[in-house]
Amino acid sequence: MIRELTQKVRVLQGRRIACEHCGGAYTYLAGEQRKFSTTGTVLVDSDERMSQALAKRARKHLLEQDRRPRWGEGLCPHCRRYQRWMVRSSRVGPSLRWGIGLFLASWCFSPVAAGSIGGPAGTAVLLLVPAAAGALGVWIGFRRALPAGVARGREDPFSITDDDARGLLRHCRAIDGDPLLEWYLHVHEGFPGDELVLPIGFRDLTGEEFFPAEVGSARVLAEG
Numbered sequence: 001m002i003r004e005l006t007q008k009v010r011v012l013q014g015r016r017i018a019c020e021h022c023g024g025a026y027t028y029l030a031g032e033q034r035k036f037s038t039t040g041t042v043l044v045d046s047d048e049r050m051s052q053a054l055a056k057r058a059r060k061h062l063l064e065q066d067r068r069p070r071w072g073e074g075l076c077p078h079c080r081r082y083q084r085w086m087v088r089s090s091r092v093g094p095s096l097r098w099g100i101g102l103f104l105a106s107w108c109f110s111p112v113a114a115g116s117i118g119g120p121a122g123t124a125v126l127l128l129v130p131a132a133a134g135a136l137g138v139w140i141g142f143r144r145a146l147p148a149g150v151a152r153g154r155e156d157p158f159s160i161t162d163d164d165a166r167g168l169l170r171h172c173r174a175i176d177g178d179p180l181l182e183w184y185l186h187v188h189e190g191f192p193g194d195e196l197v198l199p200i201g202f203r204d205l206t207g208e209e210f211f212p213a214e215v216g217s218a219r220v221l222a223e224g
């Protein structure tokens with residue numbers, strides 16, 4: 001008999017980049033929620049063996065995420081703009097979801113309308129309504145994406161300047177806390193109940209090695 005072990009994980013990584021618009025460096029909290037699962041055979045695979053298999057799978061994924069040059073999103077605290085690649089990737093998911101969703105919804109409805117109208121007009125309804133609904137969905141998805149220009153009035157507590165990052169690291173050294181968990185808690189005041197929150201350190205993509213090695217993702221993932 002096959003059994004499955006599943007764990008929901010929220011991964012956090014602090015990433016420092018140089019803004020492509022103003023050149024200023026800043027650190028943002030990249031993150032994702034992901035479900036890891038592994039299967040085993042009852043009486044053959046122990047809990048420990050399955051947990052190890054799960055940890056191995058998660059670790060492989062985290063190493064891949066760490067190497068990704070582009071991950072997550074964060075508003076530049078200096079010029080208050082998102083990087084172009086962040087805006088682009090925020091458009092893809094919502095546009096596809098809304099586009100396909102509205103297309104399918106109207107696809108179900110249009111044969112009824114076409115049947116009641118009949119003739120060439122009915123055929124036009126059958127073809128044009130789903131196409132128009134799909135296009136409307138893509139447009140709605142675009143509107144819900146990150147703004148391409150200056151985001152006035154928008155706050156991003158998960159995006160900080162070098163001074164704030166130094167302050168965060170200093171504070172966490174004093175209290176012996178994990179800076180990513182402290183940062184997350186400072187904004188959310190609690191962890192989601194059914195998720196394992198996994199901080200994987202900081203990564204400086206500017207090449208300046210801003211972060212001390214002990215909080216760097218290379219060290220954290222090597223210890224993992």
Ligand SMILES: [Zn+2]
Pocket residue numbers: 019020021022023024076077078079080081
């Ligand atoms: Zn900027």
